[in-house]
Amino acid sequence: MAPYRPRLRADVTLQAEPDGGFALIDRVLNRGVGLDPVTLALVHALDGRPLDEVLGGVEQQGLPRADIETKFRQLARLNLLEDAGTDIVARARALGSGGQLPPLTLPEARFACQASGGCCHGYTLGPLTSADVARLQALDLSALVAGPYLDEKTTPAGKTRHYLATVPGDEHCVFLQKDNLCGIHARFGAAAKPNFCQLYPLQAVATLDGLKVYDNGECASFSTSSRSGPLLADQVPELRPLLPAARFELYHPVVMLTPGAQLDHGHFLRVTRALWELCGRGLGSAGDTVRAASALSRRFVEALRDYPLGPGQPDATLDALVATDPAELYATVARTPPTPRQLSRVALVAGILHESIEAKLADATFQGSLYRQFADAIQLLRRVGLARAQAGRTLAEDDQRVLAITWGDDVEAALRASLRYQLFSHRVLIDERMLPATLRLGIVHAVTILGAKQSAASARRGVVTLADFDRAHTMTLRILRLPVPMGVLVAYEDDAFDVMDAAPALVG
Ligand code: SF4
Numbered sequence: 001m002a003p004y005r006p007r008l009r010a011d012v013t014l015q016a017e018p019d020g021g022f023a024l025i026d027r028v029l030n031r032g033v034g035l036d037p038v039t040l041a042l043v044h045a046l047d048g049r050p051l052d053e054v055l056g057g058v059e060q061q062g063l064p065r066a067d068i069e070t071k072f073r074q075l076a077r078l079n080l081l082e083d084a085g086t087d088i089v090a091r092a093r094a095l096g097s098g099g100q101l102p103p104l105t106l107p108e109a110r111f112a113c114q115a116s117g118g119c120c121h122g123y124t125l126g127p128l129t130s131a132d133v134a135r136l137q138a139l140d141l142s143a144l145v146a147g148p149y150l151d152e153k154t155t156p157a158g159k160t161r162h163y164l165a166t167v168p169g170d171e172h173c174v175f176l177q178k179d180n181l182c183g184i185h186a187r188f189g190a191a192a193k194p195n196f197c198q199l200y201p202l203q204a205v206a207t208l209d210g211l212k213v214y215d216n217g218e219c220a221s222f223s224t225s226s227r228s229g230p231l232l233a234d235q236v237p238e239l240r241p242l243l244p245a246a247r248f249e250l251y252h253p254v255v256m257l258t259p260g261a262q263l264d265h266g267h268f269l270r271v272t273r274a275l276w277e278l279c280g281r282g283l284g285s286a287g288d289t290v291r292a293a294s295a296l297s298r299r300f301v302e303a304l305r306d307y308p309l310g311p312g313q314p315d316a317t318l319d320a321l322v323a324t325d326p327a328e329l330y331a332t333v334a335r336t337p338p339t340p341r342q343l344s345r346v347a348l349v350a351g352i353l354h355e356s357i358e359a360k361l362a363d364a365t366f367q368g369s370l371y372r373q374f375a376d377a378i379q380l381l382r383r384v385g386l387a388r389a390q391a392g393r394t395l396a397e398d399d400q401r402v403l404a405i406t407w408g409d410d411v412e413a414a415l416r417a418s419l420r421y422q423l424f425s426h427r428v429l430i431d432e433r434m435l436p437a438t439l440r441l442g443i444v445h446a447v448t449i450l451g452a453k454q455s456a457a458s459a460r461r462g463v464v465t466l467a468d469f470d471r472a473h474t475m476t477l478r479i480l481r482l483p484v485p486m487g488v489l490v491a492y493e494d495d496a497f498d499v500m501d502a503a504p505a506l507v508g
Contacts, residue, residue, distance in 0.1 A: 003050035009082045039071040088266030104210030105232040112229025117180030118220020120173040122370045126163030132194040144183040204247045214425045223414035223466045256433040274322045279420040284330045286415035287504030291333040294500030338502035340389045345498040347385030354378045374479045377451035384506045405453040407464040435493035446503035447476045
């Protein structure tokens, strides 16, 4: 067999940077990739020599072979070599030449507002666009609201942003009526509302796989709204004009697979598709599915960090992984119960998240009923994690009573849908990093169930209802996309798989 002779893609150029460093400029994927000394030496050696000579030549400069191979894989994972990610580069090139992105939705996704008013509560309602502000100011709103209806805030950069005012002490929008309907909608029609109210909870992101349109899962009636009304696919034409222009710009970042290992977003889309498809097969319980998704994610990460060096990689490695038999994944997780160490890591992360939320609640001027509920649920997760991790440690009777509360098939279906929706959406990354988002999936699952159980317990019910689920689910998704909790998730990203593996065992 002819030796593999790797080369940079012909349209990638090496450029000197003002700081004295070098970068590879990829005009098709519209980015520059800074080069460290090892990678720069590799790039200079990619002149058509066989791979062994490339690696050996760089090694002779006194650089460790393992580092050189790691850097070589990174070049391939970013599609900078001529036979890596060829399909991704071809699709990006076609898009750059005027191609259109087709809409992409989860096939079963539906949405219909349930008019509960829950989404107009407990939120920062904005920022409004200048068109929103102008439209509202042109309306006679005096019959709807007596006082000011806009809050002004100044960003750290000194810019003024407008938000809808909320009713003090009750945290809901000033336009929300007693019948839980929107006053602006009722009096002037849906199109008069601020743009984000018309779209909520639907969002879009332009990816190489298509213009993804999805439910962000934060609807206060998610379990019902996500399976009511028309298919989301059929709603795309009317949603398109409401989407901000930025939503049509291609989102194609370099993804941080693990600290130090970068991956082109086109490959990452294949990873996430495999995950959300796995969640749609209905092969096990919601908890088993979290663990199966963890097992598959872990395989992706390990294989993409250390795949065999050769032509057509890492694509061939990904081809093999996306063909993984889902039944085998579920069987694997069934054979491997969480370890005490994993359980204690869940307790640790839960404890840190709890501290971060309590610090926010210590501000007496802060209104945050969702924060309070979240703090209670995550604290319960911490206590259960500690009790299960340490032999001889028992839970308080109150906690045991909450844990003994069960849930039925309806809640089980909602939990599965939530996981699948999250994997399809922007929640699959935090700061373009995979592991913190993976960690969040595990925490969302556990805190949603525990929060729902606490809600059922306070109503003296022995079984969780969909209303309990919705309350806890909305709270959890809203809180875990805020900067402080997300900072905790980033700081503890090394615990992602341990939490995914162990958290489901703590809530049943
Ligand atoms: S303007 Fe209407 S839809 Fe928007 S938050 Fe207020 S009540 Fe809700």
